[in-house]
Amino acid sequence: MRILFVSDLYYPHLGGVSEHIFHLANEFEKMGHFVRILTGKMEGDFKPDERRVIRIGYGMKVKYNKSVGRITIGFDVLRIKKIMKEFDVIHSHGGISPTLPILALCFSDKTNFLTFHAGFDRCLPYAIFNPFFKYLFNKIDGKIAVSKTAEKSFGRYFKGEYRIIPNGIETKKFYPRNNKKEKTILFVGRIEKRKGVEYLISAMEYVIKEVKEATLMIAGGGYGSYKLFIPKSVEKNIQFLGFVSPDKLPELYSSANVFVSPAIGNESFGIVLLEAMASGTPVIASDIPGYRCVVENNIDGILVPPKDPVSLGKAIVNLLNDKKMQNNLIENGLKKAKRYDWSNIAKEILYFYYEVNPKLP
Structure with missing residues (x-):
């Protein structure tokens, strides 16, 4: 299967969304799937897997949700449409948010998935532009939330069925060592x-x-x-x-x-x-x-x-x-x-892909 992850947030931007995409891509490749990541260009040295990253436009920092996020500007719409035609699954991450996930949903005629990552109380843009965002929401074939908290945050504006599939960790990397420092x-x-x-x-x-x-x-x-x-x-x-x-x-x-x-x-x-x-x-x-x-x-x-x-x-x-x-x-x-090893999380997401569209390769 050919899978395209789409996100305004990815390395060298550090955070949970970047980690999530990185580890899913690793696990899917181990299973024999072809994976690419569509994101914006941004400053920073930490780029652990640039071979599978497609960078379009520039990732600009914005303050959001009491944190610092990214939106992508200066992108080439025609190139994005051309890239998406090469994949079976378009899987966006973050939310229905500026700008790459919105473009992916607008122009994709493939099987669309979106993982909702954030937890928040209110989102003014979702309230103001609700009809437009609902149109995009209805184009999502499979809706994933990383927790009940994320489901509740987005479900306030977009009613529908969400599959709860949590984030994961690398249990082969994180394990007890005999190096405790007292107090x-x-x-x-x-x-x-x-x-x-x-x-x-x-x-x-x-x-x-x-x-x-x-x-x-x-x-x-x-x-x-x-x-x-x-x-x-x-x-x-x-x-x-x-x-x-x-x-x-x-x-x-x-x-x-x-x-x-x-x-x-x-x-x-x-x-x-x-x-x-x-x-x-x-x-x-x-x-x-x-x-x-x-x-x-x-x-x-x-x-x-x-x-x-x-x-x-x-x-x-x-x-x-x-x-x-x-x-x-x-x-x-x-x-x-x-229970949260990334290999288990990746299998759960892959099963969901086929549950939504059994005809996927």
């Missing part, structure tokens, strides 16, 4: 407002009063403004690692005693939570819908109220000081993570 806390992610890093930094003031040797490692770009406002009382206990390349992340995950993701909302799924679980590191996360899809509270992780540094700090201290709780969360987290 270490880890955050991994883009450092932006919706990730809630400021609340984790505030929580450290409580943590070091109880566990003086505790150290917080923050891995991710964009930390400059946060570094300026760290209280002096915790300066020595916080390390900003900057961008950590994907090949070094597994060792970093497994080195920590506790992984914390204090996001304040707008998360559709918690890939980082599963990566930490697979690495044998217990998880503390905000009690938000996207994370409740992954974490079962006090079974394979701990959920705390968002924007509450005191509750977060207490949860961290309790876990750092309780080896039995750590071991229970690690054991259950490892079991859960195995």
Whole structure:
């Protein structure tokens, strides 16, 4: 089968959508399918699979959903139409959003799939241009949501049947190693407002009063403004690692005693939570819908109220000081993570392709 993934978000843009597409493409190629990725040109050095990427136009940064996304401008419509004719399946990612997924739906006469990734409360463009977006929505043969949270976000504007197929992880890459550093806390992610890093930094003031040797490692770009406002009382206990390349992340995950993701909302799924679980590191996360899809509270992780540094700090201290709780969360987290291996997710999506169109090659 010839499969074309379409997305405004792809490497070198870092994030969950890029990872999702990359790993699906890898798994489909292992099965013998031909895969290409249509996206925009953008600055950056991390391009792990450029041989299968078709770049059209330029990916421009935009602020959206309390994060930074991309839209593609300066594209060649005729070339896009010509490219799509060469494929059996057109699978767009992100949502019915500017601009490449919209073009794909407008001009495709193939079997169309769209994976809805985002979690959000309201989307003004969907409300304003609803008739046009509904027309495009009706052209989607197979609708996939990565979680119930994503389904609810888009279902508010577009009623229909969604297949829930979650994100995955590489369990051969993320696994426990014997490299734990005592009393270490880890955050991994883009450092932006919706990730809630400021609340984790505030929580450290409580943590070091109880566990003086505790150290917080923050891995991710964009930390400059946060570094300026760290209280002096915790300066020595916080390390900003900057961008950590994907090949070094597994060792970093497994080195920590506790992984914390204090996001304040707008998360559709918690890939980082599963990566930490697979690495044998217990998880503390905000009690938000996207994370409740992954974490079962006090079974394979701990959920705390968002924007509450005191509750977060207490949860961290309790876990750092309780080896039995750590071991229970690690054991259950490892079991859960195995179910989300990318090979299983790819098979589920492929079955859905054939369920929607049994005549696909």
